[in-house]
Amino acid sequence: MNGSTHHWSELVVLLRSSSLVSSRRLYRPCPIPLPPESMLNSLYELAEHQGLLPLFKRHLLTSLVLPATSPSHNNQLASILADTFPDYPMDSLLQANWCCVPILTCQQTSGSVVWLLLGRLPGTATVTFHGHPQPAISSSEAASAARSAVQRFVHSAQYEFLGLFLQHPDDPPITGGSLGLPLALGMLLLDRHKQWPPGVFASGGITADGSIQPVTGEECKYEAVVTDLNLLLYPETGLPAAFPEDTRVVRCRTLADAILALDLLAVDTDPQQIAHYRTCLSRPELFLKEFATLPITLLALPEGRRLLTRIQNKRKHLFPELTSCLNACQNAPERAKTIARLLSPDDVALLSQQGDDAAVTALDWCIACIAITNRRGLVTESTGWINLARNIGRQLSTKKKADYTNHLFVTTRFNCYWFAPDPPAEFSRYLQTEEQIYQLDQCDNRRLGAMYGTLAQNYGFCGPQYRKEFIDCISKTEQTFGRSYHHQKMRLFAYQIYSLLDCSQLQEATTLLHHYLQLPEKSTPGQWIDRAVTLNNTPTEHTAFQIAVVCRLLVELANTDQLLIQPSRVDQLAALLPAHLIHPWQLIAYNLGRLALITKQQQRATFLFQRSVMACTTAKGTMLPMALLPLAQLSTMNNCKEQALSTCINVLQDIRNNEHFHAQHFAPLITATSPAQALKKVLAEPGRFFPFSYR
Secondary structure, three states, X not given: OOOOOHHHHHHHHHXXXXXXHHHHHHOOOOOOOOOOHHHHHHHHHHHHXXXXXXXXXXXXXXXXXXXXXXXXXXXXXXXXXXXXXXXXOHHHXXXXXXXXXXXXXXXXXXXXXXXXXEEEEEOOOOEEEOOOOOOOHHHHHHHHHHHHHOHHHOOOOOEEEEEEEOOOOOOOOOOOOOOHHHHHHHHHHHHOOOOOOOOEEEOOEEOOOOEEEOOOOHHHHHHHHHHHOOEEEEEOOOOHHHOOOOOOEEEEOEHHHHHHHHHHHOOOOOHHHHXXXXXXXXXXXXXXXXXXXXXXXXXXXXXXXXXXXXXXXXXXXXXXXXXXHHHHOOOOHHHHHHHHOOOOHHXXXXXXXXXXXXXXXXXXXXXXXXXXXXXXXXXXXXXXHHHHHHHHHOOOOHHHHHHHHHHHHHHHOHHHOXXXXXXXXXXXXXXXXXHHHHHHHOOOOHHHHHHHHHHHHHHHHHOHHHHHHHHHHHHHHHHHHOOOOHHHHHHHHHHHHHHHHHOOOHHHHHHHHHHHHOOOOOOOHXXXXXXXXXXXXXXXXXXXXXXXXXXXXXXXXXXXXXXXXXXXXXXXXXXXXXXXXXXXXXXXXXXXXXXXXXXXOHHHHHHHHXXXXXXXXXXXXXXXXXXXXXXXXXXXXXXXXXXXXXXXXXHHXXXXXXXXXXXXHHHHHXXXXXXXXXXXXXXXXXXXXXXXXXX
16 A cells, blocks of 8 residues: 555545544544545545544644645645634745644543644744634643743744644643643744654643643553653652653753753653753763763753853863863863863963862863874864973973873874984983883883883884884883773774784784784674774774774775775775764775775765865864875876866965974975876875875
8 A cells, every 4th residue: 555645545444434433543643744635535525424524624734744745735735724724824824833742631530642733933922722622721821821931942032823732623622731831842842943752742830930830640641641652741849759660751840951851852762861961961060070971962952052151160160070071082082172172271271370289180181182182183282282281290290291291292293294213302201210110110000001102103103114113112012001901902903003004014914903803813804894884883982993994904905906895895884984084084085985996986986085185174283284195096087187286286385384294204295396296206105105094
């Protein structure tokens, strides 16, 4: 049976056999657009025969909430709209926003749901009900209070709301004030151009200032919807003991609480999680403690934005919690950026003067900010934090200074493309101190392990001629991390694989990749890709780098005829790319573009290279020069050559003007006779300009 008419075909059968059963169907909103004219005429006749024509017409009107209705659909509704809302222009009614709001009612001990078709159109700030039966005075007063309560939450007050209950004219009217809460939420959803979420119900009186009032019949209303329930919003002053085991029942003190619960439903449908998020958003200290694991989409909610403002206003008292939060988010760039921008270097400089403990916290904040900007390759942004850390560090311990110089090594060398085997003198001095401490106590040492790890990266960037020094540092890193910091060793796999790839030792790199991905020793490239997809479903701080290594190794194997990869596998990896490419995703896009060229997917390759270029040129900083890698590939493709050369001119100019980049490293490209010549050099020697993990 055609899915577009299934509902109506069933209704034809029901109307012919039973007015009781068919009326139950008509009391619910229409799930699909109206049927063809011939079927609609038959339904009219059957509904009239059963005495259900007024209810049937209202059922038809609820199709106004469906998206993208056709002109013929609107024509079919025109006469019903004119009869129901005679005082309103037809165009206004058809262009209005509509939604269906479930109203919970209770007659003695029996609960039920009455649906309300609610429309929003330009006009005065009122709510009016049309058709019969009209709601009781108590319900009309609750509707007026709901309209007043919702005023401060809507974008504009200059809208009128029209209500039509999905009832037969002979039905008893809606009574009581419990429609206040669902009506207010319905108005807010219409203001946001959203529909009422499935499985969500609400019942509660409301005052003009947004306080939610108790309702009667909580238990019978609950029983009426329990089988379809995702979330039930009730007043805080109700009967908490009535549903002790059902976390789907959420208690709300104010309209703002109910709105937040509704907003959180878009983040997570688990009622227990919603309750947890509500608590976190109401307590800044708890929010900062939990932020590393909370959905970042919470901050897109109005309540989330208000919370960030509260935290910023209380930064003096929350400084230790803010710093702990920032440290916990270092490996999640978007989260870290959200917290880092709450305090400027001037803010932290003032806070550091509140005593020795504050100075230690301030230095921790600076070190975290340097690490975060290092991750994003933003050397200019880190300058203020480096200078502040140096000033604060003069009065603090050697251990703190060691952390600072370790991050400074990354900022001033790797992020500036200054690759030299000898580490900075300041780094060497603190490294020697940490080595002496380690020799004395022989305890696992996170700080020394991190410094050896940075030194290993340095030798990796300096190329295969420093392979021996690289291996020595990797060994020292593993030893000093020991068992206590075993989780820190994960990134060492990536360092070792990149070093092996630069030495063209592909089989050795393959063996290590299996350990990095936690796969059996003889896993196939297809299994690497499947593992990458699985890892990306529940990403950790390592996931993007694991995928980057997989893509790089696949390219190297394919380029040396050691691998035949299917186009569908390239598509599978390309589907993992996020909307916004931060490091190392720009390199993943670049290497996937290379794979697409190998598999003769010219259009796919072009798209991937262009995404990589866009990511690099938008991000600036350390990522900017990496745009030359995909540009070099695009310059070999006839339909992209001119644009690639034009963009290359701008990139080289930006490199030349960047005071932080090591001029000698890029000299062969900057002094090239033309952009085409520069890109040829990149194409011929990519490892010369982008060694180790930079391609």
